[in-house]
Amino acid sequence: SGVVPAPECREAFTKLKMSKTLKYITFKINDKKTEIIVDKESSDANYETFLTDLPPHACKWAVYDFEFTEDGSPRNKLCFFSWSPDTAPIRAKMVHAASKDALRKTLDGIGADIQGTDSVEVSFEA
Numbered sequence: 088s089g090v091v092p093a094p095e096c097r098e099a100f101t102k103l104k105m106s107k108t109l110k111y112i113t114f115k116i117n118d119k120k121t122e123i124i125v126d127k128e129s130s131d132a133n134y135e136t137f138l139t140d141l142p143p144h145a146c147k148w149a150v151y152d153f154e155f156t157e158d159g160s161p162r163n164k165l166c167f168f169s170w171s172p173d174t175a176p177i178r179a180k181m182v183h184a185a186s187k188d189a190l191r192k193t194l195d196g197i198g199a200d201i202q203g204t205d206s207v208e209v210s211f212e213a
Contacts (some may be wrong), residue, residue, distance in 0.1 A: 090116055090186040092123040092193050099125045100150060100194050104165065111137050111151040114190060116182065123148075123190050134211050139207065141170045146183035148190055148199070164198035167191060173204050 096114060103109040113126040126147060127140055137151055149168040154161065169187055171180050191197070203209035 090120060090123055090182060092102060093125070096190060097193050100127055102128075103150060103152060104196055107152075109152070111140075111149055112189065114148040115145075116186065121183065123156050123160045123186060127174045137197050138206065138209060141168070141172075141203070143172055146171045146175050146179050148187065150194065153199075165196055166199045166201055167194065167197045168201045168203060168209065170203050170209070 092114075099109075099112050103112055108130055110130050112128050112134050114123055116122070117125040119203050129136070129140070131137070134151075137149070141147060141149065141202050146168045147168075147171065150170060151166045152163055153166045154163045156162065169183075171183050175183075191200075201209060207213065
């Protein structure tokens with residue numbers, strides 16, 4: 088697609104992964120459609136707040152530091168979200184899908200990939 092991640096994407100991801108000061112990052116394609124940029128960095132631990140940053144009519148990517156308990160011990164997993172709602176314009180969805188691998192390959196250490204087209208697919212329960 089010709090859309091490549093800006094160096095700030097890897098820097099923000101490293102900050103989330105190593106320092107644990109961030110809870111999630113959202114990424115988007117810039118207005119010129121030439122580069123993937125960091126849209127938002129947040130330390131808000133509320134999953135519902137994270138979901139409000141996935142717009143109903145626009146495509147985005149996100150990395151969320153998901154915390155859970157397994158066998159009585161706390162764990163976390165970095166989840167990569169590819170958000171492409173059904174209501175987004177067709178062209179935007181095509182560019183988004185074609186650019187996903189370029190961003191995904193720069194983010195080492197992702198534990199799960201989640202594809203979402205509506206709020207049910209990215210709900211906490213799912």
